[in-house]
Structure formats: C-alpha cells, structure tokens
Amino acid sequence: MTETIHNAQPNIYKPAIMKIVARHDEAPGVRTMRLEFQNPADHEQFKKTFRTGMFGLYGVYGEGESTFCVASPETRNEYIECTFRQSGRVTSALANADVGDLVTFRGPYGNRFPIEEFHGKNLLFISGGIALPPTRSVIWSCLDQREKFGKVTIVYGARTVADLVYKHELDEWQKRADVDLVLTVDPGGESPDWKYRVGFVPTVLEEAAPSPDNCIAVICGPPIMIKFTLISLKKLGFDEKNVYTTLENRMKCGVGKCGRCNVGSVYVCKEGPVFTAEEVSRMPAADL
C-alpha cells in the first residue's frame, strides 16, 4: 500500500459519527431513529446548514451509506431523526443497530422547502405510506411556528392501518384544533376498529376538496400516488407552481460528482431534492 495516512486534509466524503439515542418501530420493517452528533463541530455545522427538505447519507462502516431525508424539522436541530424501511444492506445494518450504538451521517445536502415563502398561506400536506417522513419534517417546521401560517390540512394514507407511520403524532395532529387531518387507508387495508377514511389518496383528496386559494401543497409519496394526486390537484384548481414535492434517486456522493442521480439535466442531489410540480413536469418523464 503506497498511500499515506494523515488527518489534516478536509475530506468531503468523511461522515460524522452519530449515536443512536432512541429508536421506535413505526410499522412492519419501518423504524425511526434519533441520532446525536458526537463531535460538537459537526453538530454546529449541521445547525448552521440544515433546513427542512435536505437529505443525508446515513451509514454503517463495513456496509456503506444510504440516502434518505432528515425526518426531523429545522426547528428541532439538536438531533437528527430518520425513518427508514429495512430493505437493503445498509438499512438492515441500521436496523440491527441498538440504542447507544454508533452510525454515520453525511450531510445535510441539497436544497430545501422555502417555508419563509409560505408565510401567511394555507398549507396542504399530502403524503402516502413511507413518504410521510420528508413531509413530517416540513409539517413540524411549520407547526413549530404555527402563527406564521394559515389553515393547515394534512392528507395521509397508507396501504393498511399497520403501514401508517408516526401513529403517535397522527393522534396528536388529530387532536389539534389548528390542524385538519384526513387519514385514509387503501380499500381492504382497514382494521375492524378503523374509524377514518377508506380510499386512495387522490380520491380522498378530491372529496376533502381543499381550496387552492392562497394555498401551498406539499406532496410526497410513491410515484403512482404522485401521478394521480397531481391530476386531482389540477382538478381542484392548484397551480403547478404552488405544488412542491421531493424526489429520490440512488446516490453515492450526495455532492454532484458521482453522476447517477440526475433526471435529465437536473441533479437531484444539488438542484433538488425539493422541486415544484412545474419543475418536475419539465423533466423527461422517462428518466424519472
């Protein structure tokens, strides 16, 4: 081995070390972990840069890194929360890690939801299944400064009752007078004691019929849900410029160099992951 080792050089690919301080199972195979920075300088850097919508690369040495959103809001930056489904090598290693164990985080990267521009407006959050985590970061970022926004409506659906994530927070939102929560599960996914809606998200959204006036919509979900929800929003009169979403693609570097996350000419890691529906509509659909 001819390479030399020394620590003076800043290494953009070097992650921060994080301690798992809490973990919570959300749904079958889906877990939330709260992570705390071990190095105060890393934490300071995070506090300075993190805004809702940004993502990170979470990792376990020996297994690699995986890209997902920061699920906690910018208003609570003492820690990072992430929610993931155990599905590949890295997420399995993360799922095997216990409270007190150390994992890694690289980020935050990417752009953000411009929530200052949402001040004074009504907010409509629409989310499906495991896509609530990125939406939840925006929801809490807004609810933590509730007075700055108008009416808040959250439409959330999952395939089955068991698949709903953040059940304790759904209860909390349900109880709040200043939040209008519409919960639904796909037909056949309801349990005997389910007292909310049954139906697909776009259908339920059209029935709830939120007004597009002075309203920003944030949608996040599987591609099929997004496709039909956008049609429903159009029917309801929403302008594509007022509809925001966040894209996900496979990434390795997170900083615009490894060359794979682009949709057409747009690098999701640098120019995204947050886009308006209008921006997404200009991307080549075959590359999504």
Add this chain to the structure above:
Amino acid sequence: MTRILFSDKLDNCVAKWRSAGLTVIGPVQGESLSSYATVEKGTDLHLGLVLPDRSLKELFFPQTEPMLSYTIKKNEIETADFTPPSAPRIIFGARPCDASGLAIDDPLFGWDYKDEYWFQRRNESVIVTIACTKADDFCLCTSLKLAPDSTKGSDVLLRSLDKNRGWLVEELTDRGREAFAIISEYLQEGSEPALPTVEVPEKFNLDTCVTWLQNPENFDSKFWKEISMRCIGCASCTYLCPTCHCFDIQDEGDTYSGIRRKNWDSCSFALFTMHTSGHNPRSTQSARWRQRIMHKFNYFPGKFSVNSCSGCGRCSRQCPVDMGITETLQEISKL
C-alpha cells in the same frame, strides 16, 4: 527566441527531474495495453504512439482509491483519512485530448464541494503535452472544437521537429516554466520550423448535434434504441474515457475494520441507478447510452459550459461492438 529540447537530451532531462524530486510519467507500452506510467529514463517513453490505450484520467482519479480507514471498537469509531501521496510529478508526452480531459473535469470536482483527491494530484502535476503529428481514423478532437495542438489543460506544449530530433518548447504556465527551469541547461535557443500538426477531419457538426440533443422531444426518439441496440454494457468506453468521472463508494472490510473506497463506476451498468425498491430510472441499455451522450453534450455543458468530451476517440477505438460517440453523433447530425 524559442527554446528547443533535443531528443538526445531527454535522458538527461528525466534524470534531472528525478533528482529534483519529480516523478516522471509518460506513455509506456505495457504487455497488453499502453498507458501513462512512471519511467526511469527517457528511452522508456513511447512517444510515437498516436495516444496510449488508457487515458491520463487514472493518474488523477484512480480506478480504485482508498478514502478512509475505519476501526470499530466498543462505543468508538476511529477513522483515518487517506490522501494521495505527496508526490510532485511531471507528465511528459501527454496528448492534447488527454490534457484537455483534465481541464474539463476540474469544474466538476470543484463545484461547491471540492474533491481534494482530484485537486491534490492536479496541483502536484506538470503536464507537458506534445502536439500531434499523426492521428488515426478514430481521432476526433477537431469535431469537438479542439485541435491536435490545443493547449487546454497543459503547462507546456511541445511541437515536434522532423526526424524525431526534438521539440520546440512553448511554456504556458508558471508551473511549466518552473519545471523547465530545472532542465534549462539541456535546452537550446534556436528557431526552426516544427512539423505541421496532423489534419484531423471533422466527423460531424457539433452544433447541429447539440441542438438536436437539447430538443426535449428527442429524448424519447426511437433513434436511441436503434443506435444502441448492440451495446453490451461492458463500460469500456466509460473506463477509457479521459472525462468520464462517475464513481461508486464501497466499503472493503468487515464490521470491525476496513477501508472505504472510491471506485470507477459507469452509467452503462443497470445497477448504477437501481433503487432499493427495484425501480430503475434507466432500466434499458438504450436509456443508459442516451444518458452518456446527453450527459457529455447537453447536461455537462449546461452546468460547466464545456463538453464532456475531448475527442480522443477511445470509446470507438476500443468498443468491442464497434459503437462510440463518433458514430452516434454522426447519425444524429443526419437526423
């Protein structure tokens, strides 16, 4: 007065550079492929090659590179960064297309987040390029608005004299001047005509191709499928390319200790973009070939105002099924 470096002094120059602490690198014929490699004396250099099979890229962005090592103990993770060895070096006999390739990738490795693995090597290398007096049928620098004597990315440009007697020296940068100050005793003042650079015929009109590529309607053209039908996705084109920069990050080791590496990757591979869910945005070989062409001539110039192709022709020269950028752009210019 121009200065001349005569070929019979090359051994002295190499020795002098080496004694000044520079590693001397140049085109070398290996057992199967030629490449840029370290030499000990001037006669080791194979300066008669049209260009080496392998590009200059790998000296700045190696095929595999350790980035950091990790050791995991109870409640503790120790890591140490690997950085490229501090080794000033001179690359003697680079081709203009290879030198241009480095300059093309500089903004990519430097935008926003700076990749020190690339820049440390860039900062420690002097690129001495020899203008081309011969070419083969695959060379296409002129189609990319570059030339057989283009100076882009070079610190010194040499123009050959007849009968392999030596070169006229054009120092382009301070770094080049410093390196040639070391060997000034072997340089002779003089002026005589250099050999003309080779004529490389233009193979397509780049502007026509770029206009076609920029038209969103053509993204879904059936052309992509037809042109890439025989691509076997081997990635040779991307690995030999002087500008292809895509990489993967992989851990090599176990739960307790190992090394995190940056490895060449390629848009030719299905796994390159495959999501964990199984969804793959570029699931067909034609989508992947389209990505390569679009990236080089539409996306990359859109970001960095330069095409991600320096016209070396290696992609066509080495392709096992005889495809390549030349054929694709020639066909596009006919559409």
